[in-house]
Amino acid sequence: MFILGIDIGYSNLKLAHGQATAPEPYIWTCPSGAAPVEDSVLSSGRSQRGHHVLVNGRIWVVGHSQHGLVTTSQRSLNNDYTETDAYRALFHLALLRTGADHVDRVVTGLPVSECLEHGRIQNLEEMLAGTHEVAEGMRISVGEVKVVPQPGGSLILASRRRELSQFIETGFVSVIDPGFFSTDWLTLDGGRIVESLSGTNMRAVSVVLQRAAELIRQSEGSRPPLEMLEDAVRNEKPTILVAGHHFDYRPLLATAAQEVGVASMSEITQNLRVETRRLDMVIVTGGGAAIYRQILETVLPKTRIEVLDNPVMANATGFWLAGH
Template sequence: MNVLGIDIGYSNLKLAFGKAGHNPQVLLRPAGAAPADRLGEKISGKAEDDFLRVMVNGNPFVAGLSPDRAELWSRELHEDYPSTESYRALFHAGLLLSELDQVDVLVTGLPVNQYLNPDLRERLQSQMQGEHQVTPRRRITVQQVKVVPQPVGGFVDHVWNLTDASEFEESRVLVVDPGFFSVDWVLISHGELRRQSCGTSLEASSVILDEAAKLVANDFGGNIGRERLENAIRQNQTEVRLFGERIDFASYLKKAADKVGPIVATRLRESLRKENAGADIVLLVGGGAGFFEPSVKEAFPNLKVSTSDLPVFANARGFWRIGA
């Protein structure tokens, strides 16, 4: 059985794919997508090979490139993202990258506030299921689609990799998933989702990057921009250039996270007030986990705070586990 876990984020496209019964392969690509004619031309004239060319509604798109590469095309940063052509282009790119002609089970996630809307869940499920013309000569069929709350994937992935999972299975686990557009959280009690303690905050990684860029501008007189910081982090770089000077941006990210993180931590504490008992464990998943870990630990000083291994892939791996 071919299984695909796909996490189409606002910053990165994450995939986990392969046959059930084996360990999945994982891939990460930037979540930029735009009509093919909006791509800037390389001065060297050499053909690009760092992105994919796909079809969306019969039109050629490029996908899996840095969001700042497209000209006259706005990045999608809103709650209706799954209905956009950019999202569909990334979905088709994910199907291509899986190298599967048929996907028996596809599992994906939605931010918590969107997942709680059954119409949005059903729309995404219907959109992903069926036959897809991903390139002029390639069709890929998706037989079954399951949509889950985004952080649930990270929870399943973490528990799956534990030698002894009894602590997590028997506890009330607050799963916090900091993404680029939103920070989502769910409370899982004895393996069951507590809907009244789920939530979403828009004080996410993009806000931290914007704040860090502003702090750099205050010190050095120019705006490096959110996308340049985002690209540098994705490529594991520690410096960016501004006016010919190399700037180590780690301290600016920390200052920004120290400002934004407590806002989210307050929301987390408020969401647990609806419960008769608080959480026992906090689990951080998602690509922005490192930004928010200090604030979460400060907000819950008496709780064990765990972080998934390679948290950027946690949801996609968990989606694959659910499907397999």
């Protein structure tokens, strides 16, 4: 059985795929920039390099960073992301990258709040199943589709580590996933998900970058595009070009992360207070894991904080495991 675990984020596409009998999946990631090819051209008129896929009869260029994607299309940052052609384009790229003509099972995630909305899971499962024309003359079929809460992939991956699985099975544990658009958390008590103590908020990485851009404007008199900061953080660049000089944005990014992250984590931990009981462990995953770990250690000084290895890929890898 061939399984594809796929995490289609606003900033990055992450996938893990392979036969169910494989000891580990093949993992791959790329930026989530996506636009119709006619909307994405360089000033010279040449089409931009990237992966080309077909969506509803139109060719899309996908896999660029938003900063590197010259496009007239508006980037989508909303709760209807899964219903956009950009999302479909990234899904088609994921199918292409598997090299398979049939995928037996696809597992992906939705924000926790959307999983609780009637019909959201069923609509996405129906959209992703079936046969997809991913390129001219190329069709790839998908059998079964399973949709789980976004941090669920990391929860499954964490459960493979013996020292963490003991906490998950018997303790009061939360898995927190700060993504680009939203921060999601799942809380478990004795291995069972507690819906009333799980949720989504909008204080995520995009808000950190917006605040950092504003702090840079106040300092340097020029506001860098959010996509430029996003690209610099993704590629661990120490500086960006601001007002004609190379500027080390990292101290102001740290300030922004502290401001936004404390508010986000305070909202989550307020939600998690159950009488006088403390969380036994918080597992941090996703693209914002490194930023939020330090904040959680301040907000929850007596709780064990664990960051998963390769947190950016953790959900996709866990989704692959969930497909078994």
